[in-house]
Amino acid sequence: MKRLTLFLIVAFAVGCQQSPTPRAVPSVAQIGEDLACSASDHAFEDSEAGWGFCYPGTWRYNERAQGNTNPTRLDLTFDVTDTNAACPASCPACVAPSPKPGQSSPPECSPSRGLFGFMIISTYERLDAKDLVTWMQTTLTSVPDRQAILWGNAVEADQLSDGRRIALTPEHVVILELRSGQGQLDLETAMSSRLNTWKFLF
Secondary structure (H helix, E strand, O other): OHHHHHHHHHHHHHHHHOOOOOEEOOOOOOOOOOOOOOOOEEEEEEOOOOEEEEEEOOEEEEEEEEEEOOOOEEEEEEEEEEOOEEOOOOOOOOOOOOOOOOOOOOOOEEOOOOOEEEEEEEEEEOOOOOOHHHHHHHHOOOOOOEEEOOOOOOOEEEEEOOOOEEEEOOOEEEEEEEEOOOOOOOHHHHHHOOHHHOEEOO
């Protein structure tokens, strides 16, 4: 509890000093090296929020941190853009051709190049709740319909009727919200297939 509270104090202090600006993230995986990501994925880990996950290596994003109250939480938002090689207009679903002898292999093309989406990961204090239902009853205005899921090493996890995912960890409750308009980057498919890569630190 002290870790998240201290981080929120710092976030509020920074917010009072300057307007929020996106922080460009390196295009190579430099954090989250303890995560079991595939060769084509990158890792993200936030030791203050207490979690990490794998994401497609062709994604680039800007990250923002915002502390909020009522209830107290830390929101990390990610503006995500796919930067994979574009497919030819004549064949939007095909992959790049095989290289000629002596040439390096070109990257596979993707019809999602340039598409974007928006991801919010909110971290709350667990507040001694014995399970997710208890936490939702005391924290949310109503308890939505839900279905139990497996989410990394979470103690308990559900997918809510509105599509959000919620996880109970030893100290926190984490909510993942994915937003992308019609015809934009398919965050749902990419992130739902990587739920098993998540690691909750405390």
